[in-house]
Amino acid sequence: MTEKMHKFENGSALAAALAAEVADKLALAIADKGTASIAVSGGSTPKAFFKALSSAPIDWEKVTVTLVDERFVPEDSPRSNHKLVKENLLLGPAAQARFIPLYQNVENVGEAAEIVTNKVSATSLPFDVVVLGMGTDGHTASFFPGGDTLARALDINTPAGVMAMHAEGAGEARLTFTFSSLENAGLLILHIEGQEKMEVLNKALEGNDETEMPIRAVLSRASSPVNIYWAP
Numbered sequence: 382m383t384e385k386m387h388k389f390e391n392g393s394a395l396a397a398a399l400a401a402e403v404a405d406k407l408a409l410a411i412a413d414k415g416t417a418s419i420a421v422s423g424g425s426t427p428k429a430f431f432k433a434l435s436s437a438p439i440d441w442e443k444v445t446v447t448l449v450d451e452r453f454v455p456e457d458s459p460r461s462n463h464k465l466v467k468e469n470l471l472l473g474p475a476a477q478a479r480f481i482p483l484y485q486n487v488e489n490v491g492e493a494a495e496i497v498t499n500k501v502s503a504t505s506l507p508f509d510v511v512v513l514g515m516g517t518d519g520h521t522a523s524f525f526p527g528g529d530t531l532a533r534a535l536d537i538n539t540p541a542g543v544m545a546m547h548a549e550g551a552g553e554a555r556l557t558f559t560f561s562s563l564e565n566a567g568l569l570i571l572h573i574e575g576q577e578k579m580e581v582l583n584k585a586l587e588g589n590d591e592t593e594m595p596i597r598a599v600l601s602r603a604s605s606p607v608n609i610y611w612a613p
């Protein structure tokens with residue numbers, strides 16, 4: 382694995398540059414094979430990037446958008462990553478994209494994981510673009526320290542698809558793409574902002590215990606280079 386650091390003066394400069402890089406990659410994929418796929422993160426960090434990307438002049442009808450992870454909550458919950466993407470990315474030109482939600486209105490999170498795995502694997506994998514975030518506890522996607530299915534989610538031999546995850550630090554039950562679904566993206570991004578997250582990243586780079594900081598799996602074992610986008 383290699384990582385490349387891209388540092389910006391502020392979040393707006395980062396959002397513009399990241400949106401341009403992602404749009405170029407999606408456009409190239411469309412030119413090559415007629416379609417493109419992108420999996421994005423939720424949380425508080427990606428809003429400005431989503432807004433910048435939503436107006437990119439690409440053929441959005443040919444793009445499939447999904448989430449790297451989701452809370453097991455309906456779309457109208459303020460905690461829903463789907464809601465965040467709908468309100469900030471699937472706007473203007475990008476409203477034409479096909480969106481695959483991870484949350485499904487079924488009894489339990491395991492059932493939802495199976496349904497989404499069947500929907501996504503046939504059409505969208507490997508992803509052309511994956512944009513990961515990172516929590517200050519060292520989680521990425523929903524690979525949480527102490528997660529009940531963490532070892533399986535991070536095992537490269539676990540098939541590509543979506544799994545359920547429960548962890549104390551996660552709040553709700555989670556749905557997450559497995560490591561093997563994300564690590565080989567055509568363009569693999571880690572988007573983090575703030576001094577505290579830079580310190581968490583440095584700590585992650587210095588050690589190798591993935592159960593303590595699951596982001597280490599991406600930093601040390603992803604087969605695609607990890608492009609780290611950071612602003613203060």
Ligand SMILES: O=C1O[C@H](COP(=O)(O)O)[C@@H](O)[C@H](O)[C@H]1O
Nearest residue numbers: 422423424425426450514515516
């Ligand atoms: O729980 C989550 O948190 C991470 C990081 O979120 P942020 O608010 O610190 O930006 C995010 O990457 C993940 O998708 C989300 O479900």
